[in-house]
Amino acid sequence: MAAEVFYDDDADLGIIQGKKVAVIGYGSQGHAHALSLRDSGVEVRIGLQEGSKSRPKAQEQGLTVGTPAEVSAWADVIMLLAPDTAQRKIYAEDIAPNLTAGKALFFGHGLNIRYGLIEPPADIDVAMVAPKGPGHLVRRQYVDGKGVPCLVAVEQDATGGALALALSYAKGIGGSRAGVIKTTFTEETETDLFGEQAVLCGGASALVQTGFEVLTEAGYTPEVAYFECLHELKLIVDLMYEGGIARMRYSVSDTAEYGDYTRGPRVIDARVKEEMQRILGEIQDGSFARELIAEDDAGRPNFIKYREQGAAHPIEETGKKLRAMMSWVDRPITETA
Numbered sequence: 001m002a003a004e005v006f007y008d009d010d011a012d013l014g015i016i017q018g019k020k021v022a023v024i025g026y027g028s029q030g031h032a033h034a035l036s037l038r039d040s041g042v043e044v045r046i047g048l049q050e051g052s053k054s055r056p057k058a059q060e061q062g063l064t065v066g067t068p069a070e071v072s073a074w075a076d077v078i079m080l081l082a083p084d085t086a087q088r089k090i091y092a093e094d095i096a097p098n099l100t101a102g103k104a105l106f107f108g109h110g111l112n113i114r115y116g117l118i119e120p121p122a123d124i125d126v127a128m129v130a131p132k133g134p135g136h137l138v139r140r141q142y143v144d145g146k147g148v149p150c151l152v153a154v155e156q157d158a159t160g161g162a163l164a165l166a167l168s169y170a171k172g173i174g175g176s177r178a179g180v181i182k183t184t185f186t187e188e189t190e191t192d193l194f195g196e197q198a199v200l201c202g203g204a205s206a207l208v209q210t211g212f213e214v215l216t217e218a219g220y221t222p223e224v225a226y227f228e229c230l231h232e233l234k235l236i237v238d239l240m241y242e243g244g245i246a247r248m249r250y251s252v253s254d255t256a257e258y259g260d261y262t263r264g265p266r267v268i269d270a271r272v273k274e275e276m277q278r279i280l281g282e283i284q285d286g287s288f289a290r291e292l293i294a295e296d297d298a299g300r301p302n303f304i305k306y307r308e309q310g311a312a313h314p315i316e317e318t319g320k321k322l323r324a325m326m327s328w329v330d331r332p333i334t335e336t337a
């Protein structure tokens, strides 16, 4: 069955412009949604704890900030954009007591609904607007007159207007300029977790680091290895993004293309595919989500260790020096968050 895709003409911006929107969290997604909705003519307030280090950032942008409970009481639409692991506590303590019939609870990712960590009452709308890209680029693309594609899903439609509201919200952050696909919380959650673990973040990072290690351990200079395995990856992926894998293969040399066909499947072989299938199984049966929540509840001991180990990998030191020589590469991720 073909996906249902919505564009600007299919969404009515007036719907979200007529609502009071609370964005809880002002991080990667939160700042992007809040600023772009504001620039689209929507009344927005930001929900952050007292003493939050994000408060000055939001206030510098002229946004009104309150506690999560205060803005939830004020809003018609509450978009929960704090970290997934923090959401169930924010929901229980700050949002649930302020939900009245007909309000809408929105998510940027379906994890807390998919795994039953949040169970909203039946008399509110529950929907998702999930950009398929990092928040800082969601904002950058909006400002540039472009947009990051989004997924929308409706879990509960108490008012009968949940889908139209979600499409209107997606238009307000630029998503319908690129395309908005209707899906379910389950499909978004499971594909998003799989993509970030196996391909986009986990798979790509491990591929780059391992390629860099193989070259440097064989005695090649780290700078050459960095350009080969990390810097040039963006240029290659840009071609895939613009015209598919076929366009990348058209642009590279025949030598590279032949190496691609004959060596690529030796790197990403049947064992890797089986491991990807196991990873998908852990997402589907809920064991990844349980592990994530338990790790967070324990104070993130492993998460912190992995983060430190990743930052200490030799590729980071080499990259830092080289990027400093390329002013167009080494730029702040965003001016607004």
Ligand SMILES: NC(=O)C1=CN([C@@H]2O[C@H](COP(=O)(O)OP(=O)(O)OC[C@H]3O[C@@H](n4cnc5c(N)ncnc54)[C@H](OP(=O)(O)O)[C@@H]3O)[C@@H](O)[C@H]2O)C=CC1
Pocket: 024, 025, 026, 027, 028, 029, 030, 047, 048, 049, 051, 052, 053, 054, 055, 068, 080, 081, 082, 083, 084, 086, 090, 108, 109, 130, 131, 132, 133, 134, 135, 136
């Ligand atoms: N990152 C991304 O690009 C994408 C994220 N998503 C989804 O969007 C949601 C948000 O993710 P992301 O933007 O990465 O989140 P971030 O980690 O960037 O969120 C950090 C923000 O949340 C605030 N925060 C933390 N705890 C609380 C709390 N208890 N109450 C209120 N605010 C709090 C932080 O405040 P402080 O400064 O005080 O710590 C900060 O402003 C998640 O559901 C995620 O899966 C979906 C697509 C892509």
Ligand SMILES: CC[C@](O)(C(C)=O)C(=O)O
Pocket: 131, 132, 133, 134, 135, 192, 195, 196, 200, 201
């Ligand atoms: C790829 C990671 C992501 O799913 C995203 C930017 O879309 C996330 O959770 O940050």
Ligand SMILES: [Mg+2]
Pocket: 131, 132, 133, 192, 196
């Ligand atoms: Mg994602």
Ligand SMILES: [Mg+2]
Pocket: 109, 192, 193, 196
């Ligand atoms: Mg994700």
